[in-house]
Amino acid sequence: MKLILLGPPGAGKGTQAQRLVERHGLVQLSTGDMLRAAVKAGTPIGLKAKDVMARGELVSDAIVVGIIADRIAEPDCAKGFILDGFPRTVAQAEALDAMLAEKGMKLDGVIELKVDEGILVGRIEKRVAEMTARGEPVRADDNAEALKKRLDAYREQTAPVSGYYASKGALKTVDGMAPIDDVTKAIAAHLGV
Numbered sequence: 208m209k210l211i212l213l214g215p216p217g218a219g220k221g222t223q224a225q226r227l228v229e230r231h232g233l234v235q236l237s238t239g240d241m242l243r244a245a246v247k248a249g250t251p252i253g254l255k256a257k258d259v260m261a262r263g264e265l266v267s268d269a270i271v272v273g274i275i276a277d278r279i280a281e282p283d284c285a286k287g288f289i290l291d292g293f294p295r296t297v298a299q300a301e302a303l304d305a306m307l308a309e310k311g312m313k314l315d316g317v318i319e320l321k322v323d324e325g326i327l328v329g330r331i332e333k334r335v336a337e338m339t340a341r342g343e344p345v346r347a348d349d350n351a352e353a354l355k356k357r358l359d360a361y362r363e364q365t366a367p368v369s370g371y372y373a374s375k376g377a378l379k380t381v382d383g384m385a386p387i388d389d390v391t392k393a394i395a396a397h398l399g400v
């Protein structure tokens with residue numbers, strides 16, 4: 208199964224992706240996680256991405272498309288994968304289409320988690336408070352200023368990606384405000400699993 212999870216920061220993509228990984232043995236491909244790992248390791252990509260990410264802006268399409276192209280080519284992705292945080296621009300979606308076509312792969316679903324923007328800031332503040340309480344390091348972009356930029360980037364650059372897939376008849380929408388288990392069930396129903 209090859210899936211895309213779409214939705215704004217704090218919509219619950221990571222939580223739902225994790226559940227799909229556990230239940231269906233898919234590989235989770237989170238460009239945010241991959242970029243944070245690159246920043247931590249100080250790779251050339253990490254050095255380029257570090258400040259852009261900390262500001263809450265998007266890393267260039269060329270960088271993330273390159274990362275995903277390399278990752279999808281790994282043998283563990285043959286069984287299936289969930290893209291979480293990619294594509295985030297229409298240009299990335301087009302690049303993904305070309306990549307999949309070249310590999311003879313087809314998407315099984317594009318699921319969008321719909322959430323009221325008003326609650327997202329509160330969700331992320333809660334996540335930060337919980338991580339701090341557990342003594343875990345907080346993300347460099349989990350502060351009010353970067354969060355505002357992340358939401359702006361979502362509205363301006365990522366929201367059109369939903370339209371891109373809707374126009375292909377591939378988009379399924381789920382209410383991301385529902386309790387976590389209900390969201391999981393709604394996704395499963397869409398996927399017929």
Ligand SMILES: Nc1ncnc2c1ncn2[C@@H]1O[C@H](COP(=O)(O)OP(=O)(O)O)[C@@H](O)[C@H]1O
Pocket residue numbers: 215216217238239240242259260261263264265266267268271291292293294295296299348357
């Ligand atoms: N597909 C992408 N294109 C461009 N930048 C990306 C992409 N995925 C992740 N990033 C960068 O990583 C940051 C964190 O992404 P992510 O972990 O998905 O966070 P969130 O969805 O909570 O904002 C983004 O704000 C952006 O700077």
